[in-house]
Amino acid sequence: MLVIDHLEKRYKTGDRALKGVSLELGRGDIVGLIGPSGAGKSTLIRCVNRLVDPSAGRILLGDVDLTALSGGALRRARRRIGMIFQEYALVERLTVMENVLSGRLGYVGFFASWFRRFPEADVQRAFALLDRVGLSDHVDKRADALSGGQRQRVGIARALAQDPELLLVDEPTASLDPKTSRQVMRLITELCAERSLAAIVNIHDVALAQMFLPRIIGLRAGEIVYDGPAAGLTPEVLTRIYGEEDWTRTSPREEEEDEEAGLPAGEAA
C-alpha cells in the first residue's frame, strides 16, 4: 500500500538526512521507526506527506507517486495521510471541536471552513471520534485548556477525521508521562486495528515500541540498519542502531559516558 523506494533527502546545508531508504507497508501494517536523534526519522515521515520535499526516490501510496505531486493533487493526497505530532501541534486557541474538524479541511471549500459550516456528516464523525477517544465532555473547550494526554487524544481524533489510509505518528509520547504514554500508544494501535490503518510510528522509547509495535525499523544516519520483528531487537541490533551501550542493564547508570563515542562513523556526509 505504501512503497518507499530509494528515498534520498539532502538539505540545503548539504546534510544527507536520508541515504536511499526503501521500505514497504501493507494495508493495516504498523511499524515502529527507531533510531538516534538526527538519524532522519522525522525527515522520513515528513517526506511521505511532503511537509519536507525529498531530493530523489519515489513514494507510492496505492498507485499515486507522492513525490511527483503539487498543488491540488498534493492536497488531495494529504487527505489520505493523517499525522500525529510530538507536541500535539493543536491550534491552541481553537476549540477541541474546531481542531478535530480541521481534519476535514481538505474536503471542504474555503468559505465553508471560514464560517465553520462543515457538512453534517463531518460534524457527526467528529462527535463520534471524540466519543471514541473519551473527550465528549470537552467539545467546546479551548485546546490549551486540556492536559497533555487529552491534547494528544484531540490530535489523534483530528488525524482520524481525515478518514486516512495511512497514519504518520511523530514521537507521540515524547511529552507524556509513562502511564499516559502507554494509554496513547494503546489507543493508536487499537484504532489502527479497528480501521485497518497502516501506520509509521517514530518513537524514542524502545521498550514502548517493543510492547506495542510488531514490526520495527531501525534507522541510523539516514540508512535502514534493521527491519524485522520487535522480538528481534537483540543487544547486537540495538548497538547497530544506536551505537555501543550496555543494553542488558535497564537502570539508568553510567548513561552519559558513551554517548559521544557511540556515533563515530557514518556522520560525516
Next chain:
Amino acid sequence: MTGAAIAPPRVWKRPRLVEGAALRLAIFAGLVLYLVLAFATIEVNWQRVSEGLVRAARLFAGFLTPDFTSRWTDIQQGLIESLTMTVCATVFGIVLALPIGLGAARNVAPFWLYAICRAVIAVARAFQEIIVAILFVAMFGFGTFAGFLTLSISTIGFLSKLIADDIEEIDPAQVEAVRATGAGFWQVLDYAVAAQVMPRFVGLTAYKVDINFRESSVIGIVGAGGIGATLNTALDRYEFESAAAILLIIIVIVMLCEYASGWIRKTMA
C-alpha cells in the same frame, strides 16, 4: 589574567564593558563635563518665566472653573470631527494594514512581496504624525480630510508592522499540522495563522483606536481639524476656561478608550 598559578583561591570579577579603570573614569568624566556645558548653554529668561507662571496660574484656575457652555457648539463640532476621523481612519487603516501585514511576514509571503510590504511599512512609519499632517494640510487644505489621511497612514504603519511581527512569531508546528490535513493556503491562513494572532490583532486595534483619538487632538493644532483645532482656537484667544473644558473632555474620552481597550485585550487573550 590574575594569579591563577596559585592553586586554590581563584578570583572572579564581573566582566566589564570597558576594561581598564582609567578609561572608564575618563568616559564618565567626559559625560559629566558635556552635561554641565550643555546645561550652561540653555538660556533662561527669568522675566519670561515669571510671566509664564502667571499664565500657568490662570490656566490652572481655568481648570477649577471650566466653561463648557460659551463655546459648546464649537466643542461639539470638534468632538464629532475627531471621533469621525478616529473611527474612519482606523477602519480604513485596518483594511489596508491587513494585507500589507500579511505580505510583510517572512514565513507567509514570498521574498519579493515581503520586500515591497516592508518598504511600504517603513515609509508609513518614517515621519511623525504632525509632520505628515502638515504635509497633508498643505496638499488638501485645512480640515478633517487631512487628519483622516494622516491617521490612516499612521494606522497602516503601526498595525501592519506589529501584525507582521506577530505572524512571524507564530508556532510553526500548528501551521505544519493544518497543512498536513490537506488544507489549502487560505484555510491554513485561517485556521493556523489567524487563529494564533487574532487576539493580539484585536487588542492592537483597540489600542490604536485609543492612540488615534489622542493624535486627532494633536494634529488638529496644525490645522487638520477636530477637537485639536477647537483647543488651539481657544488658547489663541486666551479663553483658558474653554480650553480647560476641552482638555477635561479629552482626558475623559482618552481614559474611557484606555479602559475599553484594556478590557477588550484582557477578555480576548
